[in-house]
Amino acid sequence: MIETQSWRHLCTLLKLAEMGAHRRTAKISTEYLARKLGISQQSASRHLIELDRKGWIKRTTTHEGCLIRITEAGVAELKKLYSNMRFLMEAAYPPSVTIEGIVFSGLGEGAYYVTRDPYRRQFIEKLGFDPYPGTLNLKLVTEYDVKTRSELEGYPAIEIEGFTNESRTFGPVKCYPAIIENRVKGALISAIRSHYDASVVEIIAPVCLRKHLTLKDGHKVKVEILTTP
Amino acid sequence: MIETQSWRHLCTLLKLAEMGAHRRTAKISTEYLARKLGISQQSASRHLIELDRKGWIKRTTTHEGCLIRITEAGVAELKKLYSNMRFLMEAAYPPSVTIEGIVFSGLGEGAYYVTRDPYRRQFIEKLGFDPYPGTLNLKLVTEYDVKTRSELEGYPAIEIEGFTNESRTFGPVKCYPAIIENRVKGALISAIRSHYDASVVEIIAPVCLRKHLTLKDGHKVKVEILTTP
DNA sequence: ATTACTACTAAACGAGTAC
DNA sequence: TGTACTCGTTTAGTAGTAA
Numbered sequence: 001m002i003e004t005q006s007w008r009h010l011c012t013l014l015k016l017a018e019m020g021a022h023r024r025t026a027k028i029s030t031e032y033l034a035r036k037l038g039i040s041q042q043s044a045s046r047h048l049i050e051l052d053r054k055g056w057i058k059r060t061t062t063h064e065g066c067l068i069r070i071t072e073a074g075v076a077e078l079k080k081l082y083s084n085m086r087f088l089m090e091a092a093y094p095p096s097v098t099i100e101g102i103v104f105s106g107l108g109e110g111a112y113y114v115t116r117d118p119y120r121r122q123f124i125e126k127l128g129f130d131p132y133p134g135t136l137n138l139k140l141v142t143e144y145d146v147k148t149r150s151e152l153e154g155y156p157a158i159e160i161e162g163f164t165n166e167s168r169t170f171g172p173v174k175c176y177p178a179i180i181e182n183r184v185k186g187a188l189i190s191a192i193r194s195h196y197d198a199s200v201v202e203i204i205a206p207v208c209l210r211k212h213l214t215l216k217d218g219h220k221v222k223v224e225i226l227t228t229p
Numbered sequence: 230m231i232e233t234q235s236w237r238h239l240c241t242l243l244k245l246a247e248m249g250a251h252r253r254t255a256k257i258s259t260e261y262l263a264r265k266l267g268i269s270q271q272s273a274s275r276h277l278i279e280l281d282r283k284g285w286i287k288r289t290t291t292h293e294g295c296l297i298r299i300t301e302a303g304v305a306e307l308k309k310l311y312s313n314m315r316f317l318m319e320a321a322y323p324p325s326v327t328i329e330g331i332v333f334s335g336l337g338e339g340a341y342y343v344t345r346d347p348y349r350r351q352f353i354e355k356l357g358f359d360p361y362p363g364t365l366n367l368k369l370v371t372e373y374d375v376k377t378r379s380e381l382e383g384y385p386a387i388e389i390e391g392f393t394n395e396s397r398t399f400g401p402v403k404c405y406p407a408i409i410e411n412r413v414k415g416a417l418i419s420a421i422r423s424h425y426d427a428s429v430v431e432i433i434a435p436v437c438l439r440k441h442l443t444l445k446d447g448h449k450v451k452v453e454i455l456t457t458p
Numbered sequence: 459a460t461t462a463c464t465a466c467t468a469a470a471c472g473a474g475t476a477c
Numbered sequence: 478t479g480t481a482c483t484c485g486t487t488t489a490g491t492a493g494t495a496a
Contacts, residue, residue: 094249
């Protein structure tokens with residue numbers, strides 16, 4: 001989110017802001033800034049030169065110290081970091097989690113459920129794609145993946161309503177938008193079939209994932225689940 | 230506020246938090262972290278070791294990556310930075326401003342005003358000290374200092390009410406708690422005497438500043454004004 | 459007083475590689 | 478795959494000092 005090279009400059013900028021330079025032109029000597037940063041006067045001087053070159057501060061050097069004002073661009077950098085942190089500290093759940101599982105073949109009922117029209121229409125409406133008729137089954141093999149998947153239950157999901165037709169009842173389904181193998185947008189769906197345990201997940205996508213990603217049974221697949229729908 | 234040496238670690242910690250490691254144990258390979266930070270895998274590895282040693286993260290290395298969880302101490306560091314930034318970005322005025330002025334002798338009326346009982350009782354009650362009978366006059370010589378002083382008008386001040394006695398009316402006074410020469414707590418007072426212009430300020434303190442700081446006319450004095458009373 | 463240059467030192471980094 | 482060590486290189490930091 002923020003380039004590493006910028007960090008050192010961001011620190012200095014933050015300290016300048018603590019001295020009020022983001023609201024008003026502040027008179028700050030390099031020696032004073034250096035003391036506040038715990039570095040040498042020479043380094044502080046260099047930092048200021050670099051920040052100026054970068055356009056993050058506007059500076060006038062006088063024989064009594066520097067008159068420093070953080071520019072719009074500089075303030076924008078600080079705000080970026082701030083809103084980033086605010087999101088981080090105040091969000092109740094992470095923006096995304098990643099799990100890995102091993103491809104295996106189910107009994108093929110996935111296709112049956114996914115293509116039931118009441119489900120399908122909701123997938124199109126709420127997920128934004130018409131799912132390929134079939135699900136990709138993944139077996140979660142590590143304790144970490146199973147735990148991560150179970151934590152998903154606490155996060156907000158896209159709810160697909162259940163329905164009843166002449167012969168039987170189809171339960172509600174929770175969907176989590178996901179990115180499969182960093183490339184394909186799809187969704188993790190839960191509870192279509194309750195007879196699989198917590199160590200199994202099913203993935204749908206607008207395309208046939210097996211073909212599209214040339215997957216075979218036993219392959220390991222990475223799924224990044226987006227928790228902010 | 231934050232030691233310079235910590236900043237590099239704080240960056241890495243922040244990135245780990247972005248991956249959710251402040252809420253849950255996250256599986257993060259050094260190579261992945263390195264890519265996100267824009268550094269080498271070796272450096273990321275070293276950073277993790279150092280964060281672990283520092284007690285900011287708890288780590289288990291496996292052959293599939295590291296299981297990383299930010300500790301209480303680590304989260305505390307992030308929160309410290311966050312609240313620091315929040316204060317910075319959301320406050321309407323800086324926590325303190327510093328001005329410098331040259332000592333000069335007034336006509337001695339400062340003592341008269343400061344010792345009027347209705348004023349004096351309010352100084353004791355609202356500023357927490359009994360002012361030395363007399364004011365230190367400072368002439369602001371740079372444009373910067375005059376401008377800074379004028380900005381003070383917009384900040385919240387301690388209000389001393391005016392009063393009327395048998396002979397005349399004494400106007401209200403605004404006070405700003407201040408630290409003089411980094412050592413003595415006092416206050417900048419405004420509008421006791423309106424015939425001085427904006428380039429003059431008067432300082433009161435519980436002690437005689439001229440004696441206490443061995444000041445003479447022409448000496449330069451630094452006053453840090455606290456804007457959060 | 460200041461700022462900031464040059465020359466040098468210390469620290470961080472990353473390539474190669476062992477495990 | 479992974480992590481993390483050594484070691485040469487690069488970068489950041491400091492001391493001295495000119496302006």
